[in-house]
Amino acid sequence: MLRYSLTFICHALFCPAQGNVRGCLFLQVEDLRYEGGTQKQQMNDRDYMQLAIALAKATAGQTSPNPSVGAVIVKNGELISTGVHLKAGMPHAEAAAIQAAGEQAKDAVMYVTLEPCSHYGKTPPCADAIINSGIKKVFVATLDPNPLVAGKGTERLRKAGIEVVTGLCEEEAVRLNEKFFHFIQHKTPFVTIKGAVSLDGKTAAKTGDSKWITSGEARQDVHNLRHEHDAILVGINTVLHDNPLLTTRRPQGGKNPVRIILDTECKIPLSARVVRDPSSKTIIFTGNRIDKQKAAQLTDLGVEVISLDSSRISVREVLRILGEKGLMSVLVEGGSEIHASFIAEEAFQQIILYVAPKIIGGREAVPFIGGAGPDLVSQGKKLRFTNVEKIGPDLKITAVRLVEQEGGL
Numbered sequence: 001m002l003r004y005s006l007t008f009i010c011h012a013l014f015c016p017a018q019g020n021v022r023g024c025l026f027l028q029v030e031d032l033r034y035e036g037g038t039q040k041q042q043m044n045d046r047d048y049m050q051l052a053i054a055l056a057k058a059t060a061g062q063t064s065p066n067p068s069v070g071a072v073i074v075k076n077g078e079l080i081s082t083g084v085h086l087k088a089g090m091p092h093a094e095a096a097a098i099q100a101a102g103e104q105a106k107d108a109v110m111y112v113t114l115e116p117c118s119h120y121g122k123t124p125p126c127a128d129a130i131i132n133s134g135i136k137k138v139f140v141a142t143l144d145p146n147p148l149v150a151g152k153g154t155e156r157l158r159k160a161g162i163e164v165v166t167g168l169c170e171e172e173a174v175r176l177n178e179k180f181f182h183f184i185q186h187k188t189p190f191v192t193i194k195g196a197v198s199l200d201g202k203t204a205a206k207t208g209d210s211k212w213i214t215s216g217e218a219r220q221d222v223h224n225l226r227h228e229h230d231a232i233l234v235g236i237n238t239v240l241h242d243n244p245l246l247t248t249r250r251p252q253g254g255k256n257p258v259r260i261i262l263d264t265e266c267k268i269p270l271s272a273r274v275v276r277d278p279s280s281k282t283i284i285f286t287g288n289r290i291d292k293q294k295a296a297q298l299t300d301l302g303v304e305v306i307s308l309d310s311s312r313i314s315v316r317e318v319l320r321i322l323g324e325k326g327l328m329s330v331l332v333e334g335g336s337e338i339h340a341s342f343i344a345e346e347a348f349q350q351i352i353l354y355v356a357p358k359i360i361g362g363r364e365a366v367p368f369i370g371g372a373g374p375d376l377v378s379q380g381k382k383l384r385f386t387n388v389e390k391i392g393p394d395l396k397i398t399a400v401r402l403v404e405q406e407g408g409l
């Protein structure tokens with residue numbers, strides 16, 4: 001059993017005091033913890049790929065619009081170097097690992113979580129860097145669905161005489177970049193609906209009081225979700241009722257998602273924290289019948305107001321526009337009417353529900369999903385549970401939609 005200590009990688013990006021960027025890019029070998037035995041005896045191809053995946057996971061939420069990628073270089077059974085892609089515009093994982101390996105990359109083996117790129121983007125093609133380094137064999141966990149790369153990266157390596165093995169730990173590697181893969185394929189953001197409920201599925205008491213249903217540990221975990229998504233979306237009632245900040249607050253720092261508010265009549269107060277707080281951009285979607293002067297006041301305060309050409313806000317239209325803006329993922333954080341629209345329009349990929357061991361009760365209390373709902377149980381949306389874990393006293397349940405509908409989203 002191998003254990004890795006990787007926390008400092010996340011820390012590196014958000015701590016300006018680290019200064020030396022190159023030092024932050026590479027995982028130090030002493031940060032690997034082995035449970036007895038030597039590295040030679042213990043690590044096999046799968047272990048090295050798992051290490052590359054663990055490196056990539058540590059950057060979740062940081063690399064958008066790029067994927068999270070990790071790479072490991074091994075020679076004669078010895079770990080030579082590692083690399084991660086920390087942020088868009090910074091070196092890709094393969095290039096970082098090759099730079100760290102130097103001359104030792106010659107005749108070595110590389111394990112990389114995603115197919116190396118073969119095109120010029122913000123950085124030169126990684127396939128060329130691998131060929132020039134003298135690496136003789138490359139394990140690729142999954143191919144890249146990006147049409148600019150798709151199969152071309154591995155083809156380039158093979159043409160240069162490098163042995164390429166694809167599909168090692170593929171399922172995990174695909175899950176790691178599910179938001180990126182979805183965005184590349186559909187051009188709309190990957191949508192996670194998040195809720196915090198009592199055991200009887202209520203998100204607030206009949207008075208609207210909702211503080212707090214779940215524990216401090218669960219609420220802290222939500223900040224990891226915010227960090228991992230590009231945008232966070234709520235309905236106007238949640239803003240009016242809770243006046244939330246919708247920022248990411250973690251001890252190690254984090255990325256603030258772009259704030260999205262659905263507000264048909266532009267009722268949002270100019271004093272709302274999402275309007276006044278400068279730590280992230282706020283976009284308000286409205287219908288076509290709004291007070292233009294109010295919209296102008298919001299614009300003056302730095303808020304982007306997008307008035308749709310209809311009296312009702314379609315969440316699919318919102319997602320299309322967010323996709324055009326390059327936002328790869330959206331965390332939908334309520335309330336129940338907004339959830340109902342995303343469910344009814346089948347505009348979501350997964351639901352993450354924090355369930356507290358608490359009963360609120362009352363038929364007037366706010367449920368996780370509002371709206372009218374279907375007439376029959378058989379018309380309910382079908383999901384598949386993918387994970388259940390305990391966070392403090394609460395449960396965190398992840399479920400995904402069973403069928404991806406035709407036509408995107």
Ligand SMILES: NC(=O)c1ccc[n+]([C@@H]2O[C@H](COP(=O)([O-])OP(=O)(O)OC[C@H]3O[C@@H](n4cnc5c(N)ncnc54)[C@H](OP(=O)(O)O)[C@@H]3O)[C@@H](O)[C@H]2O)c1
Nearest residue numbers: 196203235236237238262263264313334335336337338341
């Ligand atoms: N426990 C939790 O996890 C949690 C999380 C968030 C909120 N809450 C609680 O939930 C309550 C608010 O929930 P809510 O259901 O009343 O309101 P909501 O979902 O926050 O907002 C609903 C409103 O958003 C506007 N809207 C615009 N476009 C929409 C669309 N396509 N679909 C649905 N709504 C759209 C509508 O008002 P207009 O027509 O005026 O635009 C609608 O009435 C509060 O008590 C809050 O504390 C709990």
